[in-house]
Amino acid sequence: MFSRRTAWSTTPSPFSAALDRLRARAPLLDLTVSDPTRVGFDHPPELYRALIDDRSPIYEPDALGLPAAREAIAARHRARGDQLDAAQICLTASTSEAYAYLLALLCDPGDQVMLPRPGYPLLRYLADLSAARLTAYPLAYDVAWHIDLPALRRALEAAPRARALVVIAPSNPCGNYLDPDQLEQLDHICAARDLALIIDEVFYDYPQGAAQPPPSPLATPRRALTFVISGLSKVAALPQLKLAWTIVAGPAELRDRALARLELIADAHLSPSTLVQRAAPRLLAAAPALQARILTRTRTNLAHLREHLRGSAVTLLAVEAGWTALLRLPAIDDLDDAAWALHLAAEHRTLFQPGFFYDLEGVHLALSLITPEPDVIEGTRRLLTAVASHL
Numbered sequence: 001m002f003s004r005r006t007a008w009s010t011t012p013s014p015f016s017a018a019l020d021r022l023r024a025r026a027p028l029l030d031l032t033v034s035d036p037t038r039v040g041f042d043h044p045p046e047l048y049r050a051l052i053d054d055r056s057p058i059y060e061p062d063a064l065g066l067p068a069a070r071e072a073i074a075a076r077h078r079a080r081g082d083q084l085d086a087a088q089i090c091l092t093a094s095t096s097e098a099y100a101y102l103l104a105l106l107c108d109p110g111d112q113v114m115l116p117r118p119g120y121p122l123l124r125y126l127a128d129l130s131a132a133r134l135t136a137y138p139l140a141y142d143v144a145w146h147i148d149l150p151a152l153r154r155a156l157e158a159a160p161r162a163r164a165l166v167v168i169a170p171s172n173p174c175g176n177y178l179d180p181d182q183l184e185q186l187d188h189i190c191a192a193r194d195l196a197l198i199i200d201e202v203f204y205d206y207p208q209g210a211a212q213p214p215p216s217p218l219a220t221p222r223r224a225l226t227f228v229i230s231g232l233s234k235v236a237a238l239p240q241l242k243l244a245w246t247i248v249a250g251p252a253e254l255r256d257r258a259l260a261r262l263e264l265i266a267d268a269h270l271s272p273s274t275l276v277q278r279a280a281p282r283l284l285a286a287a288p289a290l291q292a293r294i295l296t297r298t299r300t301n302l303a304h305l306r307e308h309l310r311g312s313a314v315t316l317l318a319v320e321a322g323w324t325a326l327l328r329l330p331a332i333d334d335l336d337d338a339a340w341a342l343h344l345a346a347e348h349r350t351l352f353q354p355g356f357f358y359d360l361e362g363v364h365l366a367l368s369l370i371t372p373e374p375d376v377i378e379g380t381r382r383l384l385t386a387v388a389s390h391l
């Protein structure tokens, strides 16, 4: 009856079943919420009301997106030094949908997509849905996270049907920006192998350190066919409005052929609502104020973690950007990351994400940096108590 590509297990894993039982007993202090609308980040109410105006009853289908919305996105990029024209932009309802369009554009069934490991789990499902096969390439950690380029090259040697290389920049969950030298090397590798480079920069506007984000991949001409994707979900903390964009760059002839096909894919869906597209210029104009509030919270939380974990058995991994902090726990009492997460939930009523969600090796927990500050303070205290009782 059903397709093989959707033959995922639908029974809860032992881990999530155990968590459900714990949640049913009493509420947990949840340090994993990454939905900004659930942790107090609201825009002024007028912004939501302004979605409705005199033009609301009229449907304006436009495959690549309404010109005013695309121009607002292009202007935002030009303001940070990018070279692009609104005609290079395709709108979708979400970044996830942008991936789906790109995999449809680039891959036949069985073709391979190179994805970072550790990485964001959603992409596995999106690749399955497009009937593409995933091939992981590793990120490595020394004093910071970076792409392990020699390992990526080896992974590519073993991936004759690779069609696209996905880079999450900044990475979720590792939080590293794409280093400009690595970007140049990836551009060379992709151009030489006819691979498309997909750069997911949904967290680009959230640098955690004092340093500014590195130059954007759109600041200089690209040799490889390159797709840069992002959306309102993170840029304006408006996941409920469903608007995202794909910017197509690279050699002009290839870029235009890609755009012509993307237009047909988009025309078959006409997915983002006319209302949100019309409001896009105002929504983007409102983004910086909310980004500033989010950054204040994420940086306060990081500073707290840094100060209170220093000298403890828990290591806070370096994070350059994004909304996630990774904590490395000591390997004691045979506790792996899932066991630590369940132990913390059962005995200390606190919820962290186990690192296996992201294919992290070793014993790691992830926490969402957009969690309200008092919860991070309390959660850190409980974590340190839990770890101390095992040492």
Ligand SMILES: Cc1ncc(COP(=O)(O)O)c(C=O)c1O
Pocket: 093, 094, 095, 096, 097, 120, 168, 171, 172, 200, 202, 230, 231, 232, 233, 234, 239, 244
């Ligand atoms: C790296 C990354 N890309 C894409 C998405 C999906 O974003 P959207 O809400 O636009 O589908 C997420 C969601 O958390 C994400 O972390």
